[in-house]
Amino acid sequence: MTLLRRYLVVYSLMVWQGGFVFYSAIVVPIGTATLGSAAAQGAITARVTEVMYVIGLFSLGLLLWDMLVSADPSPRRRYIRWACWLIAVLSHGLLLYCHFLLLSLMDPDRRYVIIHTPFYLIHRIYLWICTFQWIAVSLWLLLTVKFWNNFGNGKI
Helix, strand or coil, X not given: CHHHHHHHHHHHHHHHHHHHHHHHHHHHHHHHHHHCCHHHHHHHHHHHHHHHHHHHHHHHHHHHHHHHHCCCCCHHHHHHHHHHHHHXXXXXXXXXXXXXXXXXXECCCCCCECCHXXXXXXXXXXXXXXXXXXXXXXXXXXXXXXXXXXXXXXHC
């Protein structure tokens, strides 16, 4: 069961965080260049992020499962892992809230922004929250892999 849990944790993070990095670093710039505007790309991104929220919730659940059943002997690492997870969960909620705020500033078909000034401010905040979440999840993974490597080898 340990091997399956660890596999699911890593694979879900590959899909969630890997998908996030690939989308933001590759798809958005190519989509913007191909479609000719950030607004057209934004209409696609508004829909893609909804799928990413679901994937993120699933991943966060798997991370929680791993922490609940793993007996990490390092109190400091255990505390930091829990803090990272909590930051990721709170970030996820804030991102979802910002997403709905951003949608309220777009036309009903989500094709263009109708109220520009607050949209771009909220979007900037949204991007910062994404960054903090990515850092928290990355640190969680680093500490978890260290724990698995040092103390979990006998359980596989």
